[in-house]
Amino acid sequence: MDFRFSQFEILTGAGALFLCLFFVAVFSEASAIEEELGSAVKAAVGKKHLFWASVEPHGQTIVLTGAAPDYYAKQQAGAIAASVNGVTAVDNQIAIIGEAGTCQKQLDGYLASEEVTFKKGRADLSESSFALLTMLASLVRNCDTRLEIAAHTDAMGDARVNLKLSQRRAAAVVKYLVQRGVDPQRLDAKGYGESQPVADNESEAGRSKNRRVEFRVIGETT
Numbered sequence: 001m002d003f004r005f006s007q008f009e010i011l012t013g014a015g016a017l018f019l020c021l022f023f024v025a026v027f028s029e030a031s032a033i034e035e036e037l038g039s040a041v042k043a044a045v046g047k048k049h050l051f052w053a054s055v056e057p058h059g060q061t062i063v064l065t066g067a068a069p070d071y072y073a074k075q076q077a078g079a080i081a082a083s084v085n086g087v088t089a090v091d092n093q094i095a096i097i098g099e100a101g102t103c104q105k106q107l108d109g110y111l112a113s114e115e116v117t118f119k120k121g122r123a124d125l126s127e128s129s130f131a132l133l134t135m136l137a138s139l140v141r142n143c144d145t146r147l148e149i150a151a152h153t154d155a156m157g158d159a160r161v162n163l164k165l166s167q168r169r170a171a172a173v174v175k176y177l178v179q180r181g182v183d184p185q186r187l188d189a190k191g192y193g194e195s196q197p198v199a200d201n202e203s204e205a206g207r208s209k210n211r212r213v214e215f216r217v218i219g220e221t222t
Helices: 007-047 071-083 098-113 127-141 159-179 204-210
Strands: 053-058 060-069 089-092 145-152 189-191 213-221
Touching: 007 053, 007 060, 007 071, 060 071, 071 089, 071 213, 098 145, 098 213, 127 159, 127 213, 145 159, 159 189, 159 213
Parallel strands: 060 089, 145 189
Antiparallel strands: 053 060, 145 213
């Protein structure tokens, strides 16, 4: 048998071997970075005694799971993870437990298919929102929890104007809930303006998602 190879075959084989070694090195380095990032997030979360938060890195994205006592604890874990150097995104899947968790799930269920809307550029509720808010008020009355009514806008226009508009809209929702029998001491109106987008503001579809009202369970009543 002739085991002699042409120069082209030798170069091609060497190139293929080099590429294989290169991709192995890149993959190994990426895995090491991912493991290091996960360890850093676990350490940061542990320092705040949020030991119920489970951390799983996917590249530079951190997936959080576990069970939190309330919404703020869940958000705190997400904020800590996002603050770690190298993390580009956080997928916060932490569940809220107890009465607070049950309430949050019920409220989210209704708001997943319907939304609270307002007259364009104003803080006046649209008539189409009345039935939804009446149902939500009924749920809130039966939940022994405190809630933050969080209103958001898209990024169109002046940020300061949007912030004030969102605060007025949150207050309008609270007023409606109180008129439907909800204890005002259990409600907190908070406007975030354009500071917490859930989609891009480059398309109308994205802006529509950002214009929203959230019912955030923030703990049991005392």
